[in-house]
Amino acid sequence: MITVTPSGAALGARITGVDLSKPVDPATFKAIEDALHEHEVIVFPEQRLTPEQHISFSRQFGELEEHLRQDRCRPGYPELFVVSNIIENGKPIGSTDAGFFWHSDLCYAAEPSRGSLFYAHEIPMQDGQPKGDTLFASMTTAYDALPDETKRTLHERKAVNSYFAGYTRERNGAPRAALTAEQRAKVPDMLHPAVRTHPATGRKCLFVCEAYTTELVGLEAQESSTVLEQLFEHLKEDRFVYRHRWAPGDFLIWDNCATQHRAVIDYELPLRRRMERTTLRGAAPF
Ligand code: OGA
Numbered sequence: 001m002i003t004v005t006p007s008g009a010a011l012g013a014r015i016t017g018v019d020l021s022k023p024v025d026p027a028t029f030k031a032i033e034d035a036l037h038e039h040e041v042i043v044f045p046e047q048r049l050t051p052e053q054h055i056s057f058s059r060q061f062g063e064l065e066e067h068l069r070q071d072r073c074r075p076g077y078p079e080l081f082v083v084s085n086i087i088e089n090g091k092p093i094g095s096t097d098a099g100f101f102w103h104s105d106l107c108y109a110a111e112p113s114r115g116s117l118f119y120a121h122e123i124p125m126q127d128g129q130p131k132g133d134t135l136f137a138s139m140t141t142a143y144d145a146l147p148d149e150t151k152r153t154l155h156e157r158k159a160v161n162s163y164f165a166g167y168t169r170e171r172n173g174a175p176r177a178a179l180t181a182e183q184r185a186k187v188p189d190m191l192h193p194a195v196r197t198h199p200a201t202g203r204k205c206l207f208v209c210e211a212y213t214t215e216l217v218g219l220e221a222q223e224s225s226t227v228l229e230q231l232f233e234h235l236k237e238d239r240f241v242y243r244h245r246w247a248p249g250d251f252l253i254w255d256n257c258a259t260q261h262r263a264v265i266d267y268e269l270p271l272r273r274r275m276e277r278t279t280l281r282g283a284a285p286f
């Protein structure tokens with residue numbers, strides 16, 4: 001049976017005693033799913049997975065998304081989104097600036113992702129230390145800790161989530177390629193509850209993020225941006241955050257309803273980072 005060791009932070013646990021390259025029996029799978037719901041981010045160290053094994057383990061959770069940007073997926077594997085700073089033959093092999101702002105994956109979609117499964121192939125090392133950590137924040141704990149007045153402001157309120165706004169947001173002076181009209185048409189601005197209910201645990205989760213949320217519907221513009229800015233400051237407080245230091249072979253699953261994440265981009269070539277992600281299909285938030 002698996003061993004689950006909580007990180008000691010508001011979220012996050014390590015799981016040992018399972019080899020994800022092999023079919024996982026139903027009892028073990030159930031224990032993994034329960035651990036994900038309880039700890040929100042789970043880490044399986046020292047896994048050795050082929051792309052096929054990464055995909056087939058992910059499929060045990062349900063259907064997978066194919067990323068909007070197929071130019072950032074592993075050739076031949078539309079379900080494997082590559083996050084990497086590596087350039088080959090003059091072209092990036094993956095998304096070079098994913099996760100620059102706090103977000104959850106696909107929050108701008110009608111049916112945001114349930115969770116993501118992220119596998120570390122190569123981790124940049126400097127002076128014996130890994131670089132390129134990822135920060136995770138618990139949206140259940142962050143919601144619970146809000147003042148009652150803020151909870152009342154957010155009660156039954158919708159927020160606008162805009163892929164386009166997130167995509168075009170200024171990132172360290174490195175502009176991104178323009179989206180095609182076809183790509184843009186696939187991701188219209190989306191209204192979602194600012195606080196959503198976790199479909200498995202019933203817990204309330206703060207569902208606004210720095211990367212994509214542009215507006216709280218029904219508030220005057222100034223108040224909307226003031227409240228959003230306060231929430232963005234609140235949700236990244238240390239007491240809600242787990243910081244993951246990567247080792248090659250780490251396989252992480254994060255819950256996109258219960259958490260948000262952000263990349264720490266503190267390395268550059270020739271230090272290489274290469275990660276791959278599958279993305280679980282989710283359902284409309286409520
Ligand atoms: C992602 C993402 C962060 C990172 O792949 O969804 O946001 O640290 N990645 O690479």
Ligand code: MN
Binds near residue numbers: 098099104261
């Ligand atoms: Mn992400």
